[in-house]
Amino acid sequence: MRIRLCTLVAVLTVGACGGGETAEEVAGGAEMDHSQHLMGGMGAATDSTGAVVRDVVRLTAEQERALGVTYAPVVREHLTRTIRTVGRIEAPETGIADITPKIDGFVEALEVSYTGEAVRRGQPLLRLYSPALVAAQEDLLTAHRMMTRIDSASGDAWENAQVMLRAARRRLEYWDIPAEQIAAVERSGEPQKTMTLVSPVSGIVLEKPVVEGQQVRAGERLYRIANLTEVWVEGDVFEQDLQFVQLGAQAHIEVSAYPGEHLMGRVSFVYPTVDEFTRTNRVRVTVRNADGRLKPGMFTTIYFDADIGHDVLTVGDEALVATGQRNLVFVRDADGAIQPREVVVGTRAAGRVQILSGLEEGEMVVASANFLVDAESRLGATGGSMPGMQHGEHGAAVEPDTEMSGHNHD
Helix, strand or coil: CHHHHHHHHHHHHHHHHCCCCCHHHHHHHHCHHHHHHHHCCCCCCECCCCCECCCCEECCHHHHHHHCCEEEECEEEEEEEEEEEEEEEECCHHHEEEECCCCCEEEEEECCCCCCCEECCCCEEEEEECHHHHHHHHHHHHHHHHHHHCCHHHCHHHHHHHHHHHHHHHHHHHCCCCHHHHHHHHHHCCCCCEEEEECCCCEEEEECCCCCCCEECCCCCCEEEECCCEEEEEEEEEHHHHHHCCCCCEEEEEECCCCCCCEEEEEEEEEEEECCCCCEEEEEEEEECCCCCCCCCCEEEEEEEEEEEEEEEEEEHHHCEECCCCEEEEEECCCCEEEEEEEEEEEEECCEEEEEECCCCCCEEEEECHHHHHHHHHHHHCCCCCCCCEECCCEECCCHHHHHHHHHHC
């Protein structure tokens, strides 16, 4: 009986630790003199590919209970999977506007003076003094006075005056001077020292590098404003999970700043390239942010609910034995024999494994303690076995207690 316990402990050690030693090597190290008697000291048999050969195993009801072996049917079911990744909130590129002057000048005064301030479309941002702007206003007033002095019946002279007036107005418009300011200059008849630049969008000031009195150049960024009524949440998804992340798919968002709250968004973009080092692909989710609580830079967790299929053949995770060369399950036939069978697996989800080929619906497979069954199956292929086990090819094993008793008498 002591040999049986030693051998079983050795096999349990192999299954629990997942080390490089085979069950035969561990069992042989437990008590080599007695294991040689039980197994003949043989190593694992291999096939032409180098894979370990396995034998059919037969277990009695008592042995199944002792080892904790249970069975479960192969079933068809609706399989779903949740893909989880971390993400970061970003300001949407489509809602970002840079405020840049189209003319050289000096900042006379700031109407919006700090970063983070909320602005609306058309709101004044700063007053700019520029000699070129003053000259353009003089041209406008000259063209306007000509229009008032020429009779509309004057033919070409009237048409030329209109063309000059439109050109003077258009020049100021091209410099982003609002139409209301241009009309005010025409009404007053006097050029204004400064002209006001206004915001083209509603949003939040993300950057404001400009200060009062600063000389600015045409094209220099004075403000960066972002519309944050929608934000982007971007995260990386592993390459093998990309098939389950489709444009328009719904996503659940959890924000670290608001634990326990769930936000909803939709996949709006899947980047066209995979990172060659991390083997991940960036995915963008668009989320509504009407109350402004989501701020660029916040960390999030993103969940994608993937529907694998409504009629998917599956077994439990524990039924699968992955050897590194192949995937096996142990199938119990109507006669009670347990035989290994190679399968092709698909997606794993919620403790289940999709079976693409190798099994049929309704077949019974070993659902627990299959590493012990696997160890016994390999031992059987060498001509040995764990005490008390039976194999399809070798018949009933010698009762170890009897052998042990005889050995002691010797």
